[in-house]
Amino acid sequence: MLPHKIGPAKKPLAWLNKPSALLFLVCSAAASLLLFCSIDSEIRTSPFLCSRQSNASMPTAPTVSVESAPATASESNYAVPTVHRYDNGIIRLRSNRQRHYPRGNQLATLNVSELESLYENVLLELTAECSTNRRLGRTDDGGWNLCLTGPFGPKQPCYSFSFGINNIWEFDDQVAKLFKCRVITFDPSMNKESFVRSEQIVFLNEGLHAAKGTLHSWPVDSYLGFLRRFKAEDRVIDILKIDIEHSEWPALKTAVKDGSLKNVKQLLLETHIKRKATANDYLEYFAVLESLHSLGFRLWHYNWNTFGNFISRHDATLRTCCHELYYINSNFLTTDANLSAARNPSDSANVDLRTLLPISKTGNFNRLESLRRVNLGNQTERQVEDMYFAFVEQQQIACPFSRRVGDSGDGGWDVCFTAPFDISRSDPCVAFSFGINNIWKFDDQLAEKYRCKVYMFDPSMTGTSDHQRKQTSWFYRTGLGAENKVDSSSGWKMRTLCHLLDELGYVNRPIDIVKIDIEHWEWSSLERAIQEGCLHQVKQLLFESHTGEMVQVSTDYTRLVRVWLGLFNIGFRSWKWHKNPTSIIYRSRTGAERACCYEHYMLNTKLIKL
Numbered sequence: 001m002l003p004h005k006i007g008p009a010k011k012p013l014a015w016l017n018k019p020s021a022l023l024f025l026v027c028s029a030a031a032s033l034l035l036f037c038s039i040d041s042e043i044r045t046s047p048f049l050c051s052r053q054s055n056a057s058m059p060t061a062p063t064v065s066v067e068s069a070p071a072t073a074s075e076s077n078y079a080v081p082t083v084h085r086y087d088n089g090i091i092r093l094r095s096n097r098q099r100h101y102p103r104g105n106q107l108a109t110l111n112v113s114e115l116e117s118l119y120e121n122v123l124l125e126l127t128a129e130c131s132t133n134r135r136l137g138r139t140d141d142g143g144w145n146l147c148l149t150g151p152f153g154p155k156q157p158c159y160s161f162s163f164g165i166n167n168i169w170e171f172d173d174q175v176a177k178l179f180k181c182r183v184i185t186f187d188p189s190m191n192k193e194s195f196v197r198s199e200q201i202v203f204l205n206e207g208l209h210a211a212k213g214t215l216h217s218w219p220v221d222s223y224l225g226f227l228r229r230f231k232a233e234d235r236v237i238d239i240l241k242i243d244i245e246h247s248e249w250p251a252l253k254t255a256v257k258d259g260s261l262k263n264v265k266q267l268l269l270e271t272h273i274k275r276k277a278t279a280n281d282y283l284e285y286f287a288v289l290e291s292l293h294s295l296g297f298r299l300w301h302y303n304w305n306t307f308g309n310f311i312s313r314h315d316a317t318l319r320t321c322c323h324e325l326y327y328i329n330s331n332f333l334t335t336d337a338n339l340s341a342a343r344n345p346s347d348s349a350n351v352d353l354r355t356l357l358p359i360s361k362t363g364n365f366n367r368l369e370s371l372r373r374v375n376l377g378n379q380t381e382r383q384v385e386d387m388y389f390a391f392v393e394q395q396q397i398a399c400p401f402s403r404r405v406g407d408s409g410d411g412g413w414d415v416c417f418t419a420p421f422d423i424s425r426s427d428p429c430v431a432f433s434f435g436i437n438n439i440w441k442f443d444d445q446l447a448e449k450y451r452c453k454v455y456m457f458d459p460s461m462t463g464t465s466d467h468q469r470k471q472t473s474w475f476y477r478t479g480l481g482a483e484n485k486v487d488s489s490s491g492w493k494m495r496t497l498c499h500l501l502d503e504l505g506y507v508n509r510p511i512d513i514v515k516i517d518i519e520h521w522e523w524s525s526l527e528r529a530i531q532e533g534c535l536h537q538v539k540q541l542l543f544e545s546h547t548g549e550m551v552q553v554s555t556d557y558t559r560l561v562r563v564w565l566g567l568f569n570i571g572f573r574s575w576k577w578h579k580n581p582t583s584i585i586y587r588s589r590t591g592a593e594r595a596c597c598y599e600h601y602m603l604n605t606k607l608i609k610l
Contacts, residue, residue: 084333086150089132093298093330101125107286113314115282120320122286123271128298128328136178137171144171144241144268144324145301151332152265154179154238161226163208163251164243164270165190169197171241176200181238184230188218194357196401196418202357203400208242210250223251224260234263241268248272249288256291267297267327275310275321292327301326357400359418359608365396365573372568376558382590388557391564392545392598396573397605405449406442413442413515413542414576414601421539421603423450423512430506432497434480434525435517435544436461440469442515447473452512455504459492480516482524497525498534508537516543520551523563530566541572541602549586550596571606 084091101122102110110118130147137143146154154160158181162172165187176183176198183200188207196202209220223240227233240261242248248271255261274281308321371387379387399416406412415423423429429452433443436458446452447470454472458464459479468474481487481494497514501507514535516522522543529535548555580597588594 084150088153089130089149091131091147091149091152091328091333092129093333094127103286103290107283110279112277112279112282113312115279115286116277116312116314116319119273119282119285120323122289123323123325124299124302126299126302127293128300128330130300130328133301136174138168141305141307142166142168142171145326146175146239146268147266147300147326147328152328154181156180158182158238159232159235160184160239160241161223161237162186162239162241164241164245165203166243172201173198175239179238184226186226188220193362193398194360194400195398196357204357207247208244208251209247210254215247220247222258222260223255224258227260233260237264239266239268240264243270246272246274249284252288252292253284256288256295261292261295261297261329262331265329265332267292267325267329269325269327270305270322271325272308272322276313296329296331297327298330299325299327357418359400359416359421359575359603359605359610360398361610362395362398364394365610368394368396368568368573372565376561381557382592384561385557385588385590385592385594388561388564389594391561392600393577394574395576397575397603397610399575399601399603402576405445407439410580410582411437411439411442413599415513415542416540416575416601416603420607421512423452426452426510426512428453429512430510431455431513431515432500432511433457433513433515435515435519436475437517438464443473444470446513447471455500457500459487459490459494479521480518480525481521482528496532497529498532501534501537506537507534511538513540513542514538516541520546520548522546523560526563526567530563530570535567535570535572536604536606539604539607541567541600541604543600543602544580545598545600547586547594547596549584549594554589567602571604572602573605574600574602576601 081095082093084093101118107115107118130149130152132149132153133145133147135143135145146152154175156179158179160172160175160181160183162175162183162185165172165185167190172183172185175181177200181200183202185197185201185203186206186208187203188205190205192203192205194202194204194206205219206226207215207218207220208223208226209215210222212221212225214220221229224233227235242251244251248269252269261267271285273285277285303324304320305322305324310319310321311317312319368391371390374387376384376387399418399421401418402414402416404412405415417424419425423431423446429446429450431443431446431452431454433446433454433456436443436456438461443454443456447454451472454470454474456469456473456475457478457480458475459477461477464475464477466474466476477493478500479487479492479494480497480500482496484495484499486492487494495503501511516525518525522545526535526543535541545560547560577598577600579595580599583595583597585593585595
């Protein structure tokens with residue numbers, strides 16, 4: 001995906017010295033003019049030869065009529081195209097007899113300079129017209145055009161596969177918003193873990209190529225491989241967008257051979273050529289283009305991407321490396337194909353993309369395992385301190401789909417919604433929340449939006465007594481601690497986690513969320529919970545950690561590391577962490593500059609298979 005300017009790049013063609021080549025251009029120009037400007041005076045929407053191009057809104061349900069006038073003897077060199085009329089526009093298809101460029105054995109006789117000169121003429125030969133279309137996303141690089149005429153307007157259940165994102169989301173966001181499509185996006189170059197962007201969009205940290213494997217250390221697979229993984233081999237794919245910086249050629253070559261493109265309605269493609277392409281490279285390009293045509297794909301629009309222009313080493317002319325191509329699959333214009341467009345299973349509109357991406361390991365997963373085997377007794381004070389912050393600032397697993405619950409700032413918390421941790425599907429959802437500080441939004445949303453039973457605890461809220469706050473939420477002026485007692489200095493009623501679970505009837509019952517934000521009391525409370533064994537039933541553990549400097553005491557990092565190791569032994573792994581923006585910054589005894597306070601988001605991986 002390159003930034004580009006859209007427009008023609010005029011180049012002298014070396015191969016025009018051949019009489020046959022000149023004849024080819026004359027015939028092609030005449031045929032193109034006849035196709036796009038003389039057949040129907042009513043609608044002149046070719047963006048290159050006629051007066052205007054439609055910028056349409058959502059298509060209506062089409063009805064179709066087909067016109068095809070037989071060619072007379074005098075017209076045989078310029079066969080009349082087939083015209084498909086719909087309520088919202090027309091599709092014109094050029095006859096195969098109107099394609100005049102050399103193919104097959106003829107191409108093999110040309111040298112690399114001649115092939116280079118011929119390439120753009122072959123690549124950009126328009127073979128269709130779509131009168132109703134619309135650009136989605138940006139007006140420049142990253143935006144794409146869609147044909148909306150007749151069967152090509154996306155209709156639910158709608159699916160889009162989008163390869164090559166480069167952090168430009170506008171096109172895919174609009175496809176999801178306007179057409180309610182399920183959009184599956186891919187880009188390993190972004191160095192992001194797979195995640196669910198919205199209810200309609202998922203992102204995979206993988207790329208498209210000829211086969212499953214690695215490319216530049218990135219995980220890649222074939223298009224058919226991805227279809228199989230998503231159980232989508234027999235689904236109609238409304239949009240297939242490919243912008244993958246020259247990997248499109250091997251990927252398409254494989255897809256043509258394995259037949260995986262047959263259910264694609266629209267192919268949006270950016271092509272790239274090597275600056276030092278050989279004759280064999282060009283023959284490969286031509287073979288892929290001819291195969292797409294043989295499969296029924298017809299080019300209705302194109303753009304030049306002039307960002308990568310280069311000077312030919314063969315004839316010193318300016319060449320364009322990259323082009324945006326817009327194809328429709330003409331097989332969907334026939335009666336049978338129109339019927340097949342409804343082949344998607346009746347329940348496909350209800351496919352939940354959150355089920356497509358599982359919890360997965362990150363690169364730090366194995367690093368944690370090595371740290372767990374370290375003998376703390378043999379470590380220096382600085383080594384133990386470094387180990388603590390390695391645990392604190394480390395993500396071991398990825399949760400593809402999460403949501404912020406509560407405020408966007410302090411008081412709100414992130415919750416993983418990837419199965420089996422999705423609280424919206426938990427019946428009943430149960431949450432224990434320690435540390436409220438009169439900030440209720442997180443707990444209220446759990447109760448009201450997700451129908452959770454929420455038990456809230458905070459002994460410091462002296463003006464608030466025990467009460468039922470919502471239909472399914474209760475507040476207790478009780479604190480979480482290492483003992484069941486009344487604290488002598490504060491007068492607070494303190495209880496251990498295991499005691500509270502027992503008191504409220506949740507021993508050995510699943511707890512969806514335990515949230516802890518209790519200003520340094522978390523360490524003694526977690527130590528006791530680990531010892532008593534009542535954290536194994538907790539699915540998600542959200543807590544804020546505080547070093548001793550928070551309460552003006554020196555930190556015992558060995559103790560804190562042992563708490564972390566206890567959590568890891570139960571099966572908890574971090575999927576997210578961040579420093580508290582109001583964290584105290586201090587210099588430790590070893591001279592290192594540290595932050596006191598972090599938020600941690602952990603999942604119990606004993607509930608899943610990694």
